[in-house]
Amino acid sequence: MKxxxxxxxxxxxxxxASNITYxxxxxxxxxxxxxxxxxxxxTPLGIKVKEIIDKGCLAPDELTVELVKDRLSKAxxxxxxxxxxxxxxxxxxxxLDGFSAPDLVLNIKxxxxxxxxxxxxxxxxxxxxxxxxxxxxxxxxxxxxCQGKLITREDDKVETIRKRLAVYSEQTQPLIDYYKRxxxxxxxxGDLNIEGVFLxxxxxxx
Ligand code: AMP
Numbered sequence: 618m619k620x621x622x623x624x625x626x627x628x629x630x631x632x633x634a635s636n637i638t639y640x641x642x643x644x645x646x647x648x649x650x651x652x653x654x655x656x657x658x659x660t661p662l663g664i665k666v667k668e669i670i671d672k673g674c675l676a677p678d679e680l681t682v683e684l685v686k687d688r689l690s691k692a693x694x695x696x697x698x699x700x701x702x703x704x705x706x707x708x709x710x711x712x713l714d715g716f717s718a719p720d721l722v723l724n725i726k727x728x729x730x731x732x733x734x735x736x737x738x739x740x741x742x743x744x745x746x747x748x749x750x751x752x753x754x755x756x757x758x759x760x761x762x763c764q765g766k767l768i769t770r771e772d773d774k775v776e777t778i779r780k781r782l783a784v785y786s787e788q789t790q791p792l793i794d795y796y797k798r799x800x801x802x803x804x805x806x807g808d809l810n811i812e813g814v815f816l817x818x819x820x821x822x823x
């Protein structure tokens with residue numbers, strides 16, 4: 618099955634994507650992760666997008682679309698995929714429909730007033746890439762999984778979060794109507810705890 622995960626920054630897309638991949642084995646493709654990996658390795662792509670991403674803006678559409686098109690052409694995607702963070706606007710959604718239209722779009726709905734707190738408490742591991750919240754692990758700098766170093770993502774700083782939320786409202790939210798019209802949208806209550814959200818997803822995916 619071809620699935621798109623939709624939702625504002627900090628709604629738990631990454632966490633639920635890991636849960637879905639574990640249970641259903643669709644390859645998890647996160648454009649944000651791909652960009653971050655390239656930034657970490659200082660590749661030409663990483664150098665090109667670092668400043669844009671640090672400011673909370675979107676990377677150029679053509680570049681992002683090509684990246685996803687190329688990734689979806691790989692053998693592991695032939696039976697489906699789980700796209701996380703793509704498409705981010707109508708242009709990208711229409712492009713995706715042109716080369717690999719999704720079957721289902723899971724729209725993780727959360728109270729936008731709680732997002733800032735959710736994101737500022739997020740810590741990511743520079744070694745294993747794991748993502749954690751200080752409400753669960755405390756304010757530690759050590760990764761509970763691999764003992765690597767935990768940091769706050771550059772684009773998780775308060776000013777950048779506000780920019781990212783504005784970009785979401787302007788550019789990504791219109792996708793909700795776009796996929797509703799195609800009868801592919803399924804709403805998921807993202808204000809439940811991690812297990813609760815996942816149970817809602819399982820109810821939809823079967
Ligand atoms: P994420 O981890 O999905 O929140 O993505 C982090 C950042 O990567 C975003 O704020 C954008 O700057 C960039 N990014 C991720 N996915 C896309 C996309 N589909 N189109 C453009 N920029 C993206």
